[in-house]
Amino acid sequence: MDKYQFIKKQLSKTNKKNDENYVVSRIWHLINNVDVKMITQQYILRDLATKRYALADIYFPQFGIIVEIDEPYHQTEEMLLKDKIRQNDIVQALECEVFRVTVSDNIVEVNKQVDFIVSEIHKMIAKDGFVPWNLQEEYDPITYIRAGFIDADDHPVFKTISDCCNCFGAGYNGLQHSGARHKYQSEIDIKGLKFYPNGEWNNQLEADDEHFTEFNFDPAKNQAYLEKRLHKMRHELALFAHVKSELGGYEYVFKGWYRLDVEETQRIGKLLYNRVSKIMPTYFPKDGEAPTILAKAFDQEREIARFYDEGVLGVFQKKYPKYQIR
């Protein structure tokens, strides 16, 4: 996969809607910068309290910018339903700036609205701290290993469950299962989960990603797996949601570090997990060399990140002043 395929796909998602195709392609081509990442038709969590989310017509993750295209017609229920699988990939973008383009039959008016958004994005690109979009790095576990942590807020995406495990030093080349044990942390499993109807399984990820449940429609099977997880398996998970990919297949999005809620699970008869951290430390493989750790970040007593580089540490501290660095 490359940027050309990626962006083509973003444009093609608007194929059926000519107004959207016009606006999206105009924004992309006038930004005219392959260092900018643009995602179309992305579910965005916009309000934590009400858990309200919306399907953003265009989302620029580097700038936290959403563009809504007000078309003469609206999405049908059917279209929304068809898109249900993608709803499991919800990006938290609470502080997003929202721009609107109101489509009319006046091409000059439509262009003027788009041009304003483009000029705003050009200002953002010119700002210090703009990080160019690097598609190869994004999908490569080594990017997160070298950083020393993986943060759900960065919306990390992987092609395979092996890559998910490799963020934590697994060193796998291939893996047939839906996960594996964490090689460094004896309490943690790494798990890829489908949050859409999948045979007898009906797992649910809350819209704000703070909780999820694992549930089997067959009461016997549900109880058996519940007991196994409660009494024989690890209670913490590095969670990767299996979602529809930009390019047609499926991929895994890192959601965070979760812990089984034993009490509530027994009460409701359904495995319930709570997120304990959006950030997890990553690991170099055991058989390879690793740089010296300069510092670690802690959320109370929980280690959530390790740092090999002063620059990365500095950016982290600026973004997360609440965490202790030791």
Add this chain to the structure above:
Amino acid sequence: MDKYQFIKKQLSKTNKKNDENYVVSRIWHLINNVDVKMITQQYILRDLATKRYALADIYFPQFGIIVEIDEPYHQTEEMLLKDKIRQNDIVQALECEVFRVTVSDNIVEVNKQVDFIVSEIHKMIAKDGFVPWNLQEEYDPITYIRAGFIDADDHPVFKTISDCCNCFGAGYNGLQHSGARHKYQSEIDIKGLKFYPNGEWNNQLEADDEHFTEFNFDPAKNQAYLEKRLHKMRHELALFAHVKSELGGYEYVFKGWYRLDVEETQRIGKLLYNRVSKIMPTYFPKDGEAPTILAKAFDQEREIARFYDEGVLGVFQKKYPKYQIR
């Protein structure tokens, strides 16, 4: 209809093909000038001798520029067949400059090729004599009436058969027939014809527009109409081809002034017409006021244009030095 709808439609024709959609939208948005007309998927006659024509991915009629997009895959036979009706609207663009964009997976390479074409078009816009695209005027008979002539090379298009007749001073508001008599020229009929299978009729327009035939599959009906045309009707026609419109419906494209070939028609048993001129004089309505005629253009003894304006006359003389001005 407006420019926004027109251009949206041009982009939407590339919906199914993501590479084409990317390139076409990039070219349009980076030209970034609503005075430029862009047509996608236009049949273009490229070689008069061999009558070879091609489906141009993008055509810029103001500049005589064609852009061909070389995609990793090609159009299927089925797609070409489906498009058969549009083939009847063939634009002569023999002197066209052809640019190619070869699609690859390198977005920077694709963009670079497009940017070169855009810069060439920007140069053409900057040149003297660039006439901004005016969609309203294009469809309005008064544009051609005021000019004093209508030229098939300009690819004049009309919404209704009334508008076709009105170019010759008919002054109709509506017309249920496929044509009418010329109000000023007693030898000429104005006629809209379908050049695609239409019930029992199978009319054929040659690819270079120099000849056409009218033919009914029912021998009796064919002979009856042939006799009527030969002996009771006018032998000359202002021909408008009924073609698929840019916006989904149908419209009429002016093809020229044709005369029935009596001898050949009798020999082959099929009405055959030859084009006698690509240019025809237009007329103001009889009941309205008309400006003074400054001069007329003649192709031998045939009046093909009249002029009310020195500027229009000057442009015509420059373009057609072979015609006599009196």
